[in-house]
Amino acid sequence: MVLSQKIHDVFKGTVERITNPRTVSAYKEKGVLSVEEFVLAGDNLVSKCPTWSWESGEPSKRKSYLPANKQFLITRNVPCLSRASKVEEEYEAAGGEVLIDGDDNDGWLATHGKPKDGKKEEENLPSMETLEISKKSTIQSISSHFGGEEEEDIPDMEEYEDPDNLVESDPATLQSSYLVAHEPDDDNILRTRTYDVSITYDKYYQTPRIWLTGYDESRMLLHPELVLEDVSQDHARKTVTIEDHPHLPGKHASVHPCRHGAVMKKIIDVTMSQGEEPEVDRYLFIFLKFVASVIPTIEYDYTVDFDLGSSST
């Protein structure tokens, strides 16, 4: 962990200990949530998107300001069929965003506009930084410390043969070769990763915070470093960090919440400028929608038919 991050963690922890949780609503003014509003918005998410549920997490890590059975929200086994890092590379290779210089020159962006042909086009690409990042930070496949190589150290395990190999000889068992992912197999990247996505309340920033726990295609824990492959490369290692989960054991990838309040505030302002009253129980839907730009290929559920303001749905 970077030193500055650590110092900040200590500072943040101290502030969290000595300050009371927010009780007065500042949803509209700052885009933040009080504890009560978090629970309210969470209840609404659970009822509209029932793949999400409240959990209590580890008893020793329970936060007293939240109800014991509503410590955080989680949705499990969310598919992630392709790597975000890969998708972005392919997108760029296909031409990416191309500035269309029409006669009136109002600078529209065409997505998937022109296939990239040589260097000539590059002047027109507005997002070169992105391109470079995605090339540089291609994460090398870390032979995961969960299983992988280490398995070979086990003495005798290879020789350990099952005496009762019953499953294979049973005609009513669907053989596992049927169970492969149905995507083209053009390399060895694991294809049907799944994620447990959780939302905790960050007392310091007074906003929700997203956590990711990844599993590879054989449902083994994914090294947190490999989780970064499923994060938009604009965010990997910047807004997404690997830290201790506040309610679960182990290190998990998390979208850092320092900008959440400001982004939410912006969205709320837009809503209000359209003359609509933003309902606080919609907070998590809006929040999850903007988080989807950080983890575009993790297909968690936040879809509810709603317009940002009114509660007429």
Next chain:
Amino acid sequence: MAGHDNGSVLQFAPFQSSVDEGFWHRLSSLKLNQLGIDESPIFITGFYAPCSHSQVSNHLTLLGESLPPEPSAQSSHLSLRSGNRNRCSVPGILYNTNTLESFQALDKQSLMKAEAKKIWEDIHSGRAEQESSVLSRFLLISFADLKSWKFYYSFAFPALVLDPPAMITSLKPASQCFSLEEADSLTAVCNEWRNSSTTADVPFFLVSIDSNSHATIRHLKDWEVCRSDGYKLLFGFYDPCHLPNNPGWPLRNFIAFICSRWNLQKIRFFCYREHRGFADLGLSLVGEALISVSQEWKLHKHIPKAVGWEVNKGKKTRCITLANSMDPIKLAVSAA
């Protein structure tokens, strides 16, 4: 899959396990603080939910809460157990050994037999009718190496083997098997069943559809009532599998139950699946199976053969190393 009409063997997609890191943390602390060298089997609880995405199956998941709670946390723990729609409980048993040698020496076949016997007994005693979750059981054997923080383990999902196997005569998306009125009514009652905290985690049920296209869901114990009212009847279960041509593993013991307890030869089953947490009849399947078991199978004292050890990519044993999040020395280094 072609050839349903001629009757092919009904094949079930195996259950798959998924273990949360929290489970191993909890097991380690249980082992260090309470169990010591005690190797007695431990009753644990796995969780599953109906498939909720067209491209991935759901798994049987073990969490920290799958293990008996710390004495201090007992009260709040129990209140979370029931009614969670995303956590239908499956009873399981854990054999955690003290050494790698004793782990390897476990007699997997006889452990499997012991579980099959439990399922068989629950079918015949009528317990399965009252408490349907006992039809899906699982077995976990493990060795927790607390010196290197490595965990070796294997899962089994015991399924009674019908002899001869059930034949399938049709299997289609549920949306193609009902009239519009029936489908609407069925969707509504399924969602209602899944949203009520008293039924949300009841994985096996009866669906009856009356002549006015009105669907009702009932508990297994209401079988006599359902049978006598003469309506269209389906045997429903929460299907963790997403495949369009195969039902998931829990149907196996359900069929064994139906044919031994209620003595039926022809079964219409309903693989209940969801999209984003709501009933989806396009993903759900309706199938028809024919069962003709040998006379021997009908005897209570004859315990059928069972299968279901999880197959893990060539290797029989899974291993996970959690030194990074458990080893006090590594933790101290990363915290320094």
